[in-house]
Amino acid sequence: MMTDPLQARLELAVQRAFQELFDAEIPLKQVSFQATRPEFEGDVTINVFPFLKQSGKGPEPTATAIGEYLVQEEPVVARFNVIKGFLNLVIAESYWTGFVAEAAARDILQFPSNGRRVMVEYSSPNTNKPLHLGHLRNNFLGHSVSRILKAAGHEVVRVQVINDRGIHICKSMVAWRKLGKGETPQSSGLKGDKLVGKYYVEFDKAFKAEVDTLVAGGMVREAAEKEAPILLEAQEMLRQWEANDPEVRALWERMNGWVYDGFNATYTRMGVEFDKLYYESNTYVLGKQDVLDGLEKGIFFRKEDGSVWVDNTAEGLDEKVLLRRDGTSVYMTQDIGTAIQRFKEFPGLAQLTYVVGNEQDYHFKTLFIILRKLGFPWAQDLHHLSYGMVDLPSGKMKSREGTVVDADDLIEEVVGEARAMGEQLSKLDDFSEQEKAALFEMIGLAALKYYLLKVDPKKRMLFDPAASIDLQGHTGPFIQYTYARIRSLLRKAEGMGTWASDQRGAWDLLPEERTVIKLLHQLPTVLHEAAHKLDPSALANHTYELVKAYNSFYQAIPVLKEESSDRRAFRLALSAAVADATKKAMWCLGINVPERM
RNA sequence: GACCCCGUAGCUCAGUUGGAUAGAGCAUCUGCCUUCUAAGCAGAUGGUCACUGGUUCGAAUCCAGUCGGGGUCGCCA
Numbered sequence: 260m261m262t263d264p265l266q267a268r269l270e271l272a273v274q275r276a277f278q279e280l281f282d283a284e285i286p287l288k289q290v291s292f293q294a295t296r297p298e299f300e301g302d303v304t305i306n307v308f309p310f311l312k313q314s315g316k317g318p319e320p321t322a323t324a325i326g327e328y329l330v331q332e333e334p335v336v337a338r339f340n341v342i343k344g345f346l347n348l349v350i351a352e353s354y355w356t357g358f359v360a361e362a363a364a365r366d367i368l369q370f371p372s373n374g375r376r377v378m379v380e381y382s383s384p385n386t387n388k389p390l391h392l393g394h395l396r397n398n399f400l401g402h403s404v405s406r407i408l409k410a411a412g413h414e415v416v417r418v419q420v421i422n423d424r425g426i427h428i429c430k431s432m433v434a435w436r437k438l439g440k441g442e443t444p445q446s447s448g449l450k451g452d453k454l455v456g457k458y459y460v461e462f463d464k465a466f467k468a469e470v471d472t473l474v475a476g477g478m479v480r481e482a483a484e485k486e487a488p489i490l491l492e493a494q495e496m497l498r499q500w501e502a503n504d505p506e507v508r509a510l511w512e513r514m515n516g517w518v519y520d521g522f523n524a525t526y527t528r529m530g531v532e533f534d535k536l537y538y539e540s541n542t543y544v545l546g547k548q549d550v551l552d553g554l555e556k557g558i559f560f561r562k563e564d565g566s567v568w569v570d571n572t573a574e575g576l577d578e579k580v581l582l583r584r585d586g587t588s589v590y591m592t593q594d595i596g597t598a599i600q601r602f603k604e605f606p607g608l609a610q611l612t613y614v615v616g617n618e619q620d621y622h623f624k625t626l627f628i629i630l631r632k633l634g635f636p637w638a639q640d641l642h643h644l645s646y647g648m649v650d651l652p653s654g655k656m657k658s659r660e661g662t663v664v665d666a667d668d669l670i671e672e673v674v675g676e677a678r679a680m681g682e683q684l685s686k687l688d689d690f691s692e693q694e695k696a697a698l699f700e701m702i703g704l705a706a707l708k709y710y711l712l713k714v715d716p717k718k719r720m721l722f723d724p725a726a727s728i729d730l731q732g733h734t735g736p737f738i739q740y741t742y743a744r745i746r747s748l749l750r751k752a753e754g755m756g757t758w759a760s761d762q763r764g765a766w767d768l769l770p771e772e773r774t775v776i777k778l779l780h781q782l783p784t785v786l787h788e789a790a791h792k793l794d795p796s797a798l799a800n801h802t803y804e805l806v807k808a809y810n811s812f813y814q815a816i817p818v819l820k821e822e823s824s825d826r827r828a829f830r831l832a833l834s835a836a837v838a839d840a841t842k843k844a845m846w847c848l849g850i851n852v853p854e855r856m
Numbered sequence: 857g858a859c860c861c862c863g864u865a866g867c868u869c870a871g872u873u874g875g876a877u878a879g880a881g882c883a884u885c886u887g888c889c890u891u892c893u894a895a896g897c898a899g900a901u902g903g904u905c906a907c908u909g910g911u912u913c914g915a916a917u918c919c920a921g922u923c924g925g926g927g928u929c930g931c932c933a
Contacts, residue, residue: 288873289873291873291874291875293875293876296876296877298876298877299876304876306875306876308875308913308914309875311913318913342876343875343876344875344876344913345875345876385933422933425933426932426933427933539933564931566931568931575859576859577859577929580930580931581931582931583931584931585931587931589930589931589932589933590932590933593933616927617860617861617927617928618927618928619928620860620861620927620928621859621860621927621928621929622928622933624860645861647861647862647926647927648926648927650926655926680895681895684893684894684895686893686895702895713869713870714868714869714870715869715870717861717862718861718862718869719861719862719926719927720868720869721867721868721869723867723868723882725882726867726868726881726882729881729882730895731881731882731895731896732880732881732882732895733868733869733870733880733881733882734881734895736895737881737895737896739895740893740895740896741895741896743893743895744892744893744896747892747893748892748893751892752892796869796870800869800870800871800880803880803881804880807880810896810897811897811898813892813896813897814888814894814896814897814898815897815898817891817892818892819892820891820892855893856893856895
């Protein structure tokens, strides 16, 4: 965990203070810092309550003694005050102005490369259905986490697993062959993934009709659901697929191709990217040998019927099957093999993060324990970014009840809302239609992405359609707006000269300036924490705090109209630093920012 | 039933290595465009931090229990 440089410096100074004043040792980590509450004077507050034993004095004398020591010995501490057990420190202006100069000159949200390569897996769609709201949270999270890790200095490999085989896609294939009349995306103009999804639904309809017919003919429903001819046909097709039947394989490739075209169109619009794709049709055979090796070493055990199991009861979990009695593998087997393959493929991989919903918590717990038992040292570097479900006001999304929110439709809706708002404000009269379209696309997607990313990933969240297209308040467009406003300011200021930290005159920072500077100063630490915790919401919320503070500053304090050229230049430098940091922070969330809006 | 997660303002969410009077946005109400973009700013209203007990100088935060919501417990993926 990283503490910011100012804090690290103060921690050491406080430690020295205890040493010299009270001849007492205090552990660095025990020094608790917090931002000073606005109603008191100060920037940083230290709570001395935990150290009364070491000092042998009451809270106030302890705090006062430390405060006096810091003012004397640590140049960044300008003065202090003590209220109850709280030592409020005022940090020297030169520290803050020096920081602004630095933030205006370089990207404070880009950490130097640390040489660690990490992998993030996200998306993992099935090829029988279009992408929906759940995929959006997954993709935005995965994409953002990848960028945050990159900004934190990692080299990131983004991967996607595509579930392209199995009974589900065979169902679509059967229905298309029977009912499709040769329909293609070209012939009907339907997006490829939507077309295949349509036949998946058609299959279900036909299946239900057949079951009803069989039941009407006197068959028990349970039996009918196993024997409906169209289901048998799909199962037969899966066998043919596994036997490499050329005709079935050709149809499979053709229909999956349509799906990929559709997915790619959606991914492009979402602005989500991958470095490498894994297809389940290639990886589903992996893991079997690894399980057999584990069996030989006595890590797993075989039951009388021949099936192979792992016993995780000692870890508080359960027994879990790894190979069926007929020797075929299950999902877990595949995941074991895939993980092993990835660490072979990318030697020295420092971390592998799976972005997968929390309904699979148990699966990943089990998977990680198994890999640890198999003795892979990297097993401790596996993470499950377990995110909560997205609920609708009406409850859970259910495909059977037709309440699934389609990704393409949703994007279309937020972009439409951005357009409606943009046209109404009519600030863009000199924009071409093309420029407008690009801007509304950017704003709409910002609204959607920010809405899904500002919530702690671990928590289930409510998707309120009305709130998600909101462009005011705690939203992506609000942040974009602040950025555009600063850019406009900076364009007007061109030629007014630059500012350097040695140029500061004898002035006091205004409270509005100080607030902005402090939030900006914390941002790199927040980014680092977000990388550590795999949590974009921390960065999203802090970025909002920053631009909110900037807006208050902007509204209350003149910049271009400031008469003192030094102060004006300083405010421009601060504005530029906020703009740069905001742009980078939003980039880390996968959100673009406009020069005007 | 067992295990896991969650419960903070009317609604959606921050805040949890234990610290000062628990914060935002939306909604409602009041001001502010002759001044750098009003997608903004300033302010008001709104709280038994689910409940009970415990730990301690101090608990929304830690522990136990109760209630409520969700998830997982397949030789499915």
